[in-house]
Each structure stands twice: as C-alpha cells, then as structure tokens.
Amino acid sequence: MQINMSKSLSTALGVVLTYFLMVFTTSANASLHQTIKHQAELYVQQNAFIDNSADVNIQAAEVDTRIHIPPCTVPYQFESSDSSLRQSNVSVKVTCPNTNWYLFTSVEVEQTKPVVVTSETMSPGSLLTNKNLYIADIPINRLRGSTYSNTKSLVGARLKRRVRPGQIINNGMLCFVCKGDKVTIMAVASGLSLKVSGIAQQDGNLGDTIRVQNTASKKTVSATVSSTSEVSIQI
Numbered sequence: 001m002q003i004n005m006s007k008s009l010s011t012a013l014g015v016v017l018t019y020f021l022m023v024f025t026t027s028a029n030a031s032l033h034q035t036i037k038h039q040a041e042l043y044v045q046q047n048a049f050i051d052n053s054a055d056v057n058i059q060a061a062e063v064d065t066r067i068h069i070p071p072c073t074v075p076y077q078f079e080s081s082d083s084s085l086r087q088s089n090v091s092v093k094v095t096c097p098n099t100n101w102y103l104f105t106s107v108e109v110e111q112t113k114p115v116v117v118t119s120e121t122m123s124p125g126s127l128l129t130n131k132n133l134y135i136a137d138i139p140i141n142r143l144r145g146s147t148y149s150n151t152k153s154l155v156g157a158r159l160k161r162r163v164r165p166g167q168i169i170n171n172g173m174l175c176f177v178c179k180g181d182k183v184t185i186m187a188v189a190s191g192l193s194l195k196v197s198g199i200a201q202q203d204g205n206l207g208d209t210i211r212v213q214n215t216a217s218k219k220t221v222s223a224t225v226s227s228t229s230e231v232s233i234q235i
Contacts, residue, residue, distance in 0.1 A: 043078035054111040072096035112137040145170040156228035175203035
C-alpha cells in the first residue's frame with residue numbers, strides 16, 4: 001500500500017512539474033514574440049518615410065505564437081526595402097545573424113492630417129458655413145492639392161461643383177470670389193487707401209491674382225483676393 005501511494009505521489013508531482021514547465025515555456029515564448037513585435041515597430045518608426053507634419057500611428061501585427069522563435073545570442077536584425085518603407089503596410093524581415101532563422105512580419109503605418117470636409121451633399125454655388133463643414137483625420141495618401149485645417153478660413157466661400165458628405169475641401173472646388181461677384185477694390189498707395197466698387201472677371205481663392213473691372217471707369221485691373229468680398233491692388 002505504501003509503495004502504491006509513493007508511486008501515485010511521484011506521478012502527481014511529475015504532472016505538476018510538467019504543467020509548470022509548459023506554462024513557463026509558453027510564457028517565455030510569448031514574451032519573445034511581443035519583444036520582436038515592439039522592436040519591429042521601433043525599426044519602422046526610425047526608418048520609414050514619415051511626413052513630420054502628420055499624426056502618425058505605427059502598429060505591428062501580432063507574431064503568431066505557434067511560430068517557434070529560437071534563442072538568439074546576439075540582437076535580432078530588422079530590414080525592409082526603401083519601397084516598402086514608403087508604404088502604409090511595411091514588410092519587415094527579422095533575422096538572427098548567427099543562425100539561419102528568420103521570419104517576415106508586417107507593420108501598419110497610419111499617417112493622418114486634420115482637414116476640413118463637408119457634412120452634407122451640396123450643389124454648385126452653395127455657401128460654406130460652420131454648419132456644413134467639420135474637421136476629420138484623413139490619411140495623407142488621400143489628400144490632393146491644397147487642403148484646409150480649420151473651418152473658419154472657409155466660411156463665406158462658395159462651391160464650384162457638387163460635393164457629397166465627407167468630401168475633402170481643396171482649392172480646386174471653390175472660389176472665395178467668383179466670376180461676376182461685386183467686390184470692393186482696395187487701392188493702396190504711400191500709406192493711403194482708396195475703396196472703389198468692382199466686378200470680378202475670374203474666380204479666385206485667397207491670395208490669387210484675378211482680373212477685376214472697376215465699376216465706375218470700366219477699366220480692368222489685376223488684383224489680389226483678400227477676402228470673400230474684397231480685392232487689393234498696389235498703386
């Protein structure tokens with residue numbers, strides 16, 4: 001009876017020991033997988049082609065825990081091609097220099113900028129207001145042309161074409177002064193200024209130079225758009 005009890009105790013201790021060894025090995029292996037994941041993120045952060053003016057989020061894929069990662073006596077090395085480092089999904093090769101072991105993992109690089117987008121469908125000629133505009137974080141690979149980062153700078157401008165909800169506002173789709181608009185021509189000379197009425201002969205955005213006809217003299221001049229109702233000339 002004593003011998004049987006001793007064998008049962010020995011078997012139980014063996015099962016417990018085996019269980020703890022499995023748990024320890026699994027835990028250590030999982031920790032190594034996480035280490036490689038974080039190091040891949042750091043590698044991409046330091047080497048990817050990143051727009052310094054963008055908000056950046058870098059997230060590596062989880063390394064499959066079923067993959068056996070052998071111990072490496074030197075630091076793991078990470079490499080990727082220049083073309084991949086320019087993409088939003090970077091392929092990274094991880095190697096152990098003193099063995100033949102390697103694996104590939106992917107790292108997502110999300111670069112966004114806050115830009116003004118439309119909140120509703122609008123037709124050509126629609127006036128932009130704080131109610132039909134809002135700020136959204138947009139991936140930089142979707143941005144084309146000159147965009148805007150605040151709604152206040154766009155209030156009063158008008159659309160030149162139809163837009164849908166969530167559409168990014170850029171210079172090509174609007175005019176602060178539109179052809180045929182009545183505007184004030186501000187003429188500045190030697191610290192003095194003179195205001196006269198005029199008619200815009202072209203569409204223009206802030207800072208653009210357009211042709212404007214003086215209502216009184218019928219003379220056409222080149223003037224710089226300074227607001228939705230005013231242009232300026234230097235004389």
